[in-house]
Amino acid sequence: MTQDDSWRGVAAEEVQELDAKVGAKLQARSRKLLGSLVRPHLWPAAAALTLVVLQNLVSLAGPLLIAAAIDTGIPSALRGDTSILAWCIGGYALSAIANSGLLMAFQRLAARISQNVLLDLRGRLFRHVQRLSLSFHESYTSGKVISRLTADMDSIGKLLEDGLDNLLNAVLSLAFIGTLLLILDVPLALIVMAGFIPLVLTLRWFRVTSGRAYRRTRTAIAKVIVQFVETMNGIRAVQAFRREHRNESIMDVDNAEYRDANYTATSAVATFAAMVRFIGNVSLAIVLGIGAWRVTGGSLELGVLTAFTLYLRRFYDPLDELAQVANSYASASAALEKISGVLEEEPTVVEAVKPKPLPPGGTIEFQQVEFRYGPDTPVVLPKFDLTIPAGQTVALVGATGAGKSTIAKLVARFYDPTAGSVRLSGVDLRDAADEDLRDKVVMVTQENFLFSGSVADNIALGKPSATRGEIESAAAAVGAHEFIAALPDGYDTDVRKRGGRLSAGQRQLVAFARAFLADPAVLVLDEATSSLDVPGERAVQAALETVLTDRTAVIMAHRLSTVLIADRVLVVEGGRIVEDGSPADLVAEGRGEFAALHQAWLESLA
Numbered sequence: 001m002t003q004d005d006s007w008r009g010v011a012a013e014e015v016q017e018l019d020a021k022v023g024a025k026l027q028a029r030s031r032k033l034l035g036s037l038v039r040p041h042l043w044p045a046a047a048a049l050t051l052v053v054l055q056n057l058v059s060l061a062g063p064l065l066i067a068a069a070i071d072t073g074i075p076s077a078l079r080g081d082t083s084i085l086a087w088c089i090g091g092y093a094l095s096a097i098a099n100s101g102l103l104m105a106f107q108r109l110a111a112r113i114s115q116n117v118l119l120d121l122r123g124r125l126f127r128h129v130q131r132l133s134l135s136f137h138e139s140y141t142s143g144k145v146i147s148r149l150t151a152d153m154d155s156i157g158k159l160l161e162d163g164l165d166n167l168l169n170a171v172l173s174l175a176f177i178g179t180l181l182l183i184l185d186v187p188l189a190l191i192v193m194a195g196f197i198p199l200v201l202t203l204r205w206f207r208v209t210s211g212r213a214y215r216r217t218r219t220a221i222a223k224v225i226v227q228f229v230e231t232m233n234g235i236r237a238v239q240a241f242r243r244e245h246r247n248e249s250i251m252d253v254d255n256a257e258y259r260d261a262n263y264t265a266t267s268a269v270a271t272f273a274a275m276v277r278f279i280g281n282v283s284l285a286i287v288l289g290i291g292a293w294r295v296t297g298g299s300l301e302l303g304v305l306t307a308f309t310l311y312l313r314r315f316y317d318p319l320d321e322l323a324q325v326a327n328s329y330a331s332a333s334a335a336l337e338k339i340s341g342v343l344e345e346e347p348t349v350v351e352a353v354k355p356k357p358l359p360p361g362g363t364i365e366f367q368q369v370e371f372r373y374g375p376d377t378p379v380v381l382p383k384f385d386l387t388i389p390a391g392q393t394v395a396l397v398g399a400t401g402a403g404k405s406t407i408a409k410l411v412a413r414f415y416d417p418t419a420g421s422v423r424l425s426g427v428d429l430r431d432a433a434d435e436d437l438r439d440k441v442v443m444v445t446q447e448n449f450l451f452s453g454s455v456a457d458n459i460a461l462g463k464p465s466a467t468r469g470e471i472e473s474a475a476a477a478v479g480a481h482e483f484i485a486a487l488p489d490g491y492d493t494d495v496r497k498r499g500g501r502l503s504a505g506q507r508q509l510v511a512f513a514r515a516f517l518a519d520p521a522v523l524v525l526d527e528a529t530s531s532l533d534v535p536g537e538r539a540v541q542a543a544l545e546t547v548l549t550d551r552t553a554v555i556m557a558h559r560l561s562t563v564l565i566a567d568r569v570l571v572v573e574g575g576r577i578v579e580d581g582s583p584a585d586l587v588a589e590g591r592g593e594f595a596a597l598h599q600a601w602l603e604s605l606a
């Protein structure tokens with residue numbers, strides 16, 4: 001990462017004090033995102049703007065009508081002519097009705113626009129995050145993604161819903177009422193305008209202080225959510241290892257940090273709101289004093305002074321709201337900054353522009369492959385060559401952290417090699433189309449992940465177009481049909497609902513049925529480390545043999561029984577392949593790592 005790139009994507013997310021240049025770049029990025037979100041709604045936004053302008057104009061009529069009633073209507077009513085007073089009252093009632101109607105129409109339209117903007121943003125973020133490569137997800141936890149999709153989205157929603165409404169009202173009131181004040185009485189209006197000087201200074205202070213505070217709240221809430229998600233995801237481990245106390249103390253720290261960050265932010269809002277009100281009240285007091293002195297001197301009419309003070313209240317009320325807007329703006333712009341960062345991340349594993357079709361067959365070649373996870377991390381796989389002929393079952397064995405999963409991830413193209421190439425049937429995986437690759441190479445992971453939905457849906461993941469017959473025969477092939485048929489709703493049983501919970505072995509069988517149905521040329525399999533009960537293990541072993549038939553397979557093996565059905569064993573040590581041969585040959589040689597491992601396995605079974 002060059003110095004200039006230090007702000008790109010999510011890189012600057014945890015930085016508390018940004019330098020001005022980086023801050024400006026992040027703001028420009030947020031504005032660009034906001035622009036792209038609002039652009040499709042320009043016409044409804046223009047309509048909303050018209051409604052709010054009309055509503056503000058209509059609401060101006062009130063004090064003018066009251067002034068006319070006091071200065072003209074009441075004196076002429078005293079003389080017996082009530083028509084002017086009646087017109088004033090009728091006009092006031094009409095303007096009140098129009099005011100409410102326009103306000104309602106504006107707020108409904110504004111809510112629709114903002115909900116559509118949020119819908120778009122949520123959809124974009126979800127689609128984007130799903131496309132990002134594994135390398136992103138391994139460092140950016142799901143808790144952070146959830147925080148972007150929930151807490152950050154909420155604060156943007158709040159700005160769009162109430163903030164814009166208040167902002168427009170405040171700006172329009174300032175413009176319209178300011179003009180009216182000048183028309184009503186220039187000297188008094190100038191006193192009011194003088195109050196703007198301290199107001200602008202307060203606003204500048206508030207922007208800087210709250211901007212910093214709200215960035216902190218975004219980072220802090222993300223930490224709280226990460227802690228929640230990690231604890232809940234790992235609740236079994238948490239309870240098994242009695243980690244509750246430790247988790248609670250981590251949570252307490254994160255939670256307190258969130259409280260403190262929020263407290264700092266809201267304190268700034270409170271100071272700002274109090275200053276605005278104070279400046280407003282001082283202006284009002286001065287206007288009243290000078291106005292009353294002029295009324296007694298005869299140079300100002302009482303009705304004009306009444307209208308002036310009524311307008312003045314309305315002039316400062318929206319400024320109070322402006323403090324709330326500034327508050328939601330600061331919070332939303334911090335959220336927008338984080339979301340735009342995630343949206344700026346690019347997949348590191350990208351599809352070729354003009355992909356080459358993968359020919360049939362399943363020969364895998366590693367040519368001068370070297371791999372490291374990141375530019376600043378050590379080399380995990382030093383340069384090596386390896387060919388796995390089509391149809392061969394290869395078991396990768398070795399100590400934990402040796403590099404077995406890394407080799408497997410390269411075969412499934414979850415990562416691209418740092419140097420050299422991984423080829424399938426002679427084609428560099430970087431040149432293959434994603435869809436083609438996902439058809440030809442299937443990875444079955446330890447998690448044996450089941451999505452919400454029926455058992456049949458979960459098997460059909462391997463081939464979405466599969467008929468029920470095909471699904472059932474895939475299940476039968478791996479020996480899963482019997483237990484599925486015995487579930488409360490058979491193949492239609494919801495795997496997440498009560499009664500649909502599957503055991504570890506059953507989940508593994510469903511995963512095998514899924515792979516069998518997908519029928520890939522290459523199967524990459526991370527064998528579960530958890531040991532199953534013996535009958536369960538036998539069933540899984542038999543299923544495994546069925547799934548492996550007629551395809552190339554790379555297995556991260558943890559069980560002796562699996563290694564023994566492999567055609568070839570590769571012993572990995574510190575990222576290097578140190579032994580390569582059939583299990584029988586390696587055992588027969590008797591001196592190497594595998595022979596020792598084999599011996600240890602046998603002893604553990606004895």
Ligand SMILES: Nc1ncnc2c1ncn2[C@@H]1O[C@H](COP(=O)(O)OP(=O)(O)OP(=O)(O)O)[C@@H](O)[C@H]1O
Pocket residue numbers: 138373374377380398399400401402403404405406407556
């Ligand atoms: N996402 C990652 N970022 C950085 N380093 C990683 C990442 N994943 C793995 N490594 C490192 O790469 C090395 C090889 O890890 P790998 O997961 O391939 O080992 P393994 O042989 O599959 O281990 P196990 O049997 O425990 O699954 C280890 O040193 C590990 O710390």
